[in-house]
Amino acid sequence: MAQMNFVSNWEGVESVPESYVWPQEKRPGIALKKTIPVLDFATQDRALLFQKILDSTHEFGVFQVINHGVSKKLVEETMSVFKEFHSMPPQGKRREVSKDNKSCKVFTSSNNYENEQTHLWRDCLSLTCYPDLHQNIHSWPQNPPKLREVVGAYCIAMEKFSREIIDLISEGLGLGQGYFEGEMSSYRRLTANHYPICPNPSLTMGLNQHCDRDLMTILFQDVSGLQVFKDGHWISIDPIDDAFVVNFGYLLEVISNGKLKAVEHRVVTNAEASRQSFGYVIFPEKEMIIEPAKCLINEANPPHYRSFKVEDFNRHFFAVSNNNEETMKFILA
Numbered sequence: 044m045a046q047m048n049f050v051s052n053w054e055g056v057e058s059v060p061e062s063y064v065w066p067q068e069k070r071p072g073i074a075l076k077k078t079i080p081v082l083d084f085a086t087q088d089r090a091l092l093f094q095k096i097l098d099s100t101h102e103f104g105v106f107q108v109i110n111h112g113v114s115k116k117l118v119e120e121t122m123s124v125f126k127e128f129h130s131m132p133p134q135g136k137r138r139e140v141s142k143d144n145k146s147c148k149v150f151t152s153s154n155n156y157e158n159e160q161t162h163l164w165r166d167c168l169s170l171t172c173y174p175d176l177h178q179n180i181h182s183w184p185q186n187p188p189k190l191r192e193v194v195g196a197y198c199i200a201m202e203k204f205s206r207e208i209i210d211l212i213s214e215g216l217g218l219g220q221g222y223f224e225g226e227m228s229s230y231r232r233l234t235a236n237h238y239p240i241c242p243n244p245s246l247t248m249g250l251n252q253h254c255d256r257d258l259m260t261i262l263f264q265d266v267s268g269l270q271v272f273k274d275g276h277w278i279s280i281d282p283i284d285d286a287f288v289v290n291f292g293y294l295l296e297v298i299s300n301g302k303l304k305a306v307e308h309r310v311v312t313n314a315e316a317s318r319q320s321f322g323y324v325i326f327p328e329k330e331m332i333i334e335p336a337k338c339l340i341n342e343a344n345p346p347h348y349r350s351f352k353v354e355d356f357n358r359h360f361f362a363v364s365n366n367n368e369e370t371m372k373f374i375l376a
């Protein structure tokens with residue numbers, strides 16, 4: 044099966060195959076190095092934290108968090124178990140994930156491998172964690188043997204941490220405590236990306252330019268490679284010790300009526316080191332209606348976005364292959 048052509052299993056590959064060479068204009072160029080603000084979640088001043096979220100996302104499209112309450116040991120164990128999964132032989136990975144298993148997917152490049160023009164230099168294991176962690180966990184890989192236990196614990200820790208960010212945002216925007224309760228934020232996945240060493244990073248992409256389809260993504264990364272597109276420049280978001288990177292997706296941009304914005308980002312590859320990242324992504328259930336929160340709309344603040352069902356948005360997003368311009372046409376009023 045073509046989609047099982049995992050790059051992680053190309054031990055010692057010496058050149059980039061033709062189908063992985065991106066057109067000149069889409070290849071990685073220069074990225075700026077800047078100091079990205081780091082928010083200390085041990086701070087009790089919630090108004091200040093929210094202001095820092097606004098400032099950092101306004102300038103860089105993302106913010107970083109330390110003292111988040113997720114144990115460093117658990118993050119390291121999660122990193123290590125995902126690394127082990129991606130290094131298994133192709134048939135081992137295939138055995139762990141059946142095609143009709145919606146809670147657990149493994150793929151190379153994107154989930155549109157068969158139709159895409161150029162492939163991405165990455166493999167991905169995507170696991171559904173909520174709404175029902177205990178049920179989903181039974182569909183996750185049984186190998187490596189520690190995966191279910193470690194990743195299950197990681198998901199529980201992330202549920203707590205993400206709740207804190209959601210509450211902070213809900214409060215800061217003035218939406219009240221209950222806005223994101225229940226089905227508004229109950230669908231969560233963990234996507235474990237592996238970007239192997241690449242013989243020629245100037246020709247390839249780990250992930251091409253996109254904004255996330257969700258409410259919010261909370262990412263952990265071990266090696267540089269993530270870049271955001273702000274004010275006409277690519278900016279490198281380099282990892283710092285024990286910190287998560289948070290970015291907003293289209294759906295939170297709509298709900299906040301543009302006060303919080305989705306940011307375009309991409310991943311470049313590396314000739315010296317392989318890279319691992321895992322993103323905890325938060326979605327509303329697919330039958331939910333998304334629109335600018337009513338309490339943010341008045342005569343002086345008209346809605347900038349329209350109202351739509353999540354599943355209709357998803358269909359459109361995939362139909363336009365996550366092209367930002369086309370997606371904006373769908374969500375803008």
Ligand SMILES: O=C(O)CCC(=O)C(=O)O
Nearest residue numbers: 234236264269310320322
């Ligand atoms: O690997 C990364 O740093 C980013 C991953 C990402 O953007 C995504 O999965 O949507």
Ligand SMILES: [Fe+2]
Nearest residue numbers: 253254255308
């Ligand atoms: Fe993304």
